[in-house]
Amino acid sequence: MEISPIIRIEKLVKKFPMGKSEFTALNGIELIITRGEFAGLVGPSGSGKTTLLNIVGSLDVPSSGEAFVLGRSIGNLTTKEAARLRKENLGFIFQSYNLLAVYTVYENVEFPLLLLNYSASDRKKMVMDSLEWVGLADKIKSKPPQLSGGECQRVAIARAMVKKPSIVLADEPTANLDAANSHNILKTMVTLNRELKTTFLFATHDDKVISYLRRKIFLLDGNVDREEIKPN
Amino acid sequence: MIKFLLKGLIRDKSRSRLPVIVVATGVMLTVLMHAYIKGLMGDTIEMNARFSNGHVKVMTKAYAENMNQTPNDLALIGTAKMLSNLKNQFPEMEWAQRIQFGGLIDAPDENGETKAQGPALGIGLDLLTAGTKETFRLNLTNSLVRGKMPENKGEVLLSEGLSQKLSVNPGDKVTFIGSTMNGSMTVFNFSVAGTLSFGNEILDKGAIIVDIEDVRNALDMSDATGEILGFFQNGFYDDESAINTSEKFNSAYSGNPDEFAPVMKSLSQQGSMGQYVAMSEYWVNYIAFVFIIAMSLVLWNAGLLGGLRRYGEVGIRLAMGEEKGQVYRTMIFESVIIGLAGSLIGTFLGLFFAWLIQKYGIDISGLMKGSSIMMPSIIRARITPADYYLGFIPGLISTVLGTMLSGIGIYKRQTARLFKELEA
Ligand SMILES: Nc1ncnc2c1ncn2[C@@H]1O[C@H](COP(=O)(O)OP(=O)(O)OP(=O)(O)O)[C@@H](O)[C@H]1O
Numbered sequence: 264m265e266i267s268p269i270i271r272i273e274k275l276v277k278k279f280p281m282g283k284s285e286f287t288a289l290n291g292i293e294l295i296i297t298r299g300e301f302a303g304l305v306g307p308s309g310s311g312k313t314t315l316l317n318i319v320g321s322l323d324v325p326s327s328g329e330a331f332v333l334g335r336s337i338g339n340l341t342t343k344e345a346a347r348l349r350k351e352n353l354g355f356i357f358q359s360y361n362l363l364a365v366y367t368v369y370e371n372v373e374f375p376l377l378l379l380n381y382s383a384s385d386r387k388k389m390v391m392d393s394l395e396w397v398g399l400a401d402k403i404k405s406k407p408p409q410l411s412g413g414e415c416q417r418v419a420i421a422r423a424m425v426k427k428p429s430i431v432l433a434d435e436p437t438a439n440l441d442a443a444n445s446h447n448i449l450k451t452m453v454t455l456n457r458e459l460k461t462t463f464l465f466a467t468h469d470d471k472v473i474s475y476l477r478r479k480i481f482l483l484d485g486n487v488d489r490e491e492i493k494p495n
Numbered sequence: 496m497i498k499f500l501l502k503g504l505i506r507d508k509s510r511s512r513l514p515v516i517v518v519a520t521g522v523m524l525t526v527l528m529h530a531y532i533k534g535l536m537g538d539t540i541e542m543n544a545r546f547s548n549g550h551v552k553v554m555t556k557a558y559a560e561n562m563n564q565t566p567n568d569l570a571l572i573g574t575a576k577m578l579s580n581l582k583n584q585f586p587e588m589e590w591a592q593r594i595q596f597g598g599l600i601d602a603p604d605e606n607g608e609t610k611a612q613g614p615a616l617g618i619g620l621d622l623l624t625a626g627t628k629e630t631f632r633l634n635l636t637n638s639l640v641r642g643k644m645p646e647n648k649g650e651v652l653l654s655e656g657l658s659q660k661l662s663v664n665p666g667d668k669v670t671f672i673g674s675t676m677n678g679s680m681t682v683f684n685f686s687v688a689g690t691l692s693f694g695n696e697i698l699d700k701g702a703i704i705v706d707i708e709d710v711r712n713a714l715d716m717s718d719a720t721g722e723i724l725g726f727f728q729n730g731f732y733d734d735e736s737a738i739n740t741s742e743k744f745n746s747a748y749s750g751n752p753d754e755f756a757p758v759m760k761s762l763s764q765q766g767s768m769g770q771y772v773a774m775s776e777y778w779v780n781y782i783a784f785v786f787i788i789a790m791s792l793v794l795w796n797a798g799l800l801g802g803l804r805r806y807g808e809v810g811i812r813l814a815m816g817e818e819k820g821q822v823y824r825t826m827i828f829e830s831v832i833i834g835l836a837g838s839l840i841g842t843f844l845g846l847f848f849a850w851l852i853q854k855y856g857i858d859i860s861g862l863m864k865g866s867s868i869m870m871p872s873i874i875r876a877r878i879t880p881a882d883y884y885l886g887f888i889p890g891l892i893s894t895v896l897g898t899m900l901s902g903i904g905i906y907k908r909q910t911a912r913l914f915k916e917l918e919a
């Protein structure tokens with residue numbers, strides 16, 4: 264398998280203004296993620312996991328240094344270009360699912376495809392495929408408030424996967440789930456990673472998630488502390 | 496995409512139904528308030544128009560100069576011809592001849608000796624011609640307290656106040672003492688048909704309503720009249736048309752040095768009424784303005800809050816790759832729909848309630864005791880064309896502006912911050 268960097272991070276620094284001074288959340292991160300990885304940012308609370316994930320997801324920009332995602336420098340993208348990168352190439356999974364409550368399961372999953380102007384028939388097929396992957400094809404008419412937490416997170420996974428993005432970014436995806444549901448969705452993601460070659464990057468301190476990661480990137484005080492790679 | 500958003504808008508009641516109700520309520524109040532104030536101010540003008548000023552009034556130039564003394568020695572001569580000329584030139588208006596006069600009313604006892612005496616303000620108008628509009632115009636039948644409407648020559652109506660002061664009852668005789676057109680003294684006997692209550696201090700104190708032919712006999716004014724009043728057929732004073740009508744009429748006599756030549760004056764050109772008309776317009780505009788501003792602030796705020804509440808949804812849509820500009824535009828688009836729906840419903844309801852008040856009126860006679868200006872005791876709203884669009888200022892414009900303002904936060908904030916708010 265060809266090894267190509269899909270994410271390349273160089274000397275990345277992120278500072279947040281805090282009163283009159285600044286707080287350094289990321290302090291010179293160096294990191295390369297290759298296509299098809301199933302990797303995770305691991306570390307204690309406040310170590311900078313979410314901050315790094317947000318920059319990779321073009322939801323935030325570096326203070327200095329570089330973050331290249333699919334060859335594009337996040338710091339130099341216009342908001343339009345960043346939106347386009349997210350729309351076409353990135354899928355997000357959040358701790359609190361973040362589904363749109365008034366829309367059905369089907370409509371929530373369909374939404375990213377509307378932004379990409381797929382035809383109605385293509386949309387239908389892709390949404391149904393995606394819901395098959397997460398085992399929710401029978402709940403298309405339900406709305407998020409009627410679903411369990413595990414089901415909601417599976418809808419969120421289907422929504423992130425429906426456009427077959429290059430990268431899925433998942434921030435604490437299991438934080439609100441019990442053990443059985445956590446294992447369930449993690450297995451789903453492992454399968455999707457294997458079958459669709461989607462790159463997964465997690466931010467987590469949940470042992471269950473960590474146990475599934477093939478590569479663990481330990482962050483400490485805004486720096487990469489060490490890494491562990493699971494032998495195949 | 497638009498279909499998708501509309502679906503969400505309709506399903507989310509807190510985003511559609513509630514704001515529409517808020518906007519509709521605000522718009523309704525604005526429309527109602529405007530029509531009500533317009534009616535209140537207008538009714539006072541109409542009351543003065545009906546009793547003394549007309550929407551326009553024709554007099555001799557000399558009479559006009561001393562109008563508040565009602566100088567009948569300067570009255571118009573050749574009334575019949577003048578009346579038919581007016582009807583020809585301005586067929587769209589109603590014309591009524593009036594003689595205002597002052598004098599003493601003397602109530603004799605059974606021996607013919609004076610029992611009581613009092614000054615009276617007389618109005619001579621057409622009471623007896625079949626189909627006369629004057630009784631209706633002055634609402635005389637409904638103002639009757641005792642007795643009946645005059646049916647024969649020599650029968651008059653007294654204000655209830657005057658009849659009490661003189662202790663006369665319907666059926667009694669009274670004597671009018673005054674001066675004729677030529678300045679000589681005249682004494683004339685009338686029989687009281689009924690008494691009236693106008694709900695107006697000045698009139699209630701000492702008015703006597705007499706058929707104009709009787710006044711002509713008493714004051715020696717054959718084919719003469721003090722004034723000819725003109726009324727717009729819809730019953731509402733319109734200053735611009737009144738002034739236009741007067742100018743049209745007066746152009747035929749311009750440069751005529753004869754002080755007995757006729758002149759037409761609009762209500763606003765008669766004494767202090769001009770000030771009142773100007774003041775009432777000012778007040779209507781001022782109150783409407785204040786009210787619109789207040790409502791606008793409320794609805795602006797509602798739009799603002801509605802927008803802020805949605806930062807979470809905005810965050811999700813941005814993460815999905817929607818552009819900020821598009822998210823912003825769709826929020827505005829939604830607020831236009833909400834504002835439009837609310838304004839339409841509110842305008843409709845406001846017009847409906849205003850129409851009810853225009854038709855049935857609100858009785859404020861209890862509040863009017865002791866008032867010296869001629870004000871009506873029943874307030875009616877008056878719907879004007881402005882009421883059809885006025886509500887859209889707070890309803891549509893402020894709602895949309897409020898949303899626009901709240902949406903600016905989408906641009907100002909880092910996208911990641913929107914997520915912080917979303918996770919909370
Ligand atoms: N917008 C911000 N403004 C100021 N400080 C921030 C901001 N976002 C993050 N921080 C700070 O940066 C540090 C790293 O935050 P981050 O959210 O990346 O941690 P994390 O590793 O994801 O922690 P957790 O496991 O609790 O989610 C924290 O100390 C946090 O307080």
Ligand SMILES: [Mg+2]
Pocket residue numbers: 312313314434466
């Ligand atoms: Mg975090």
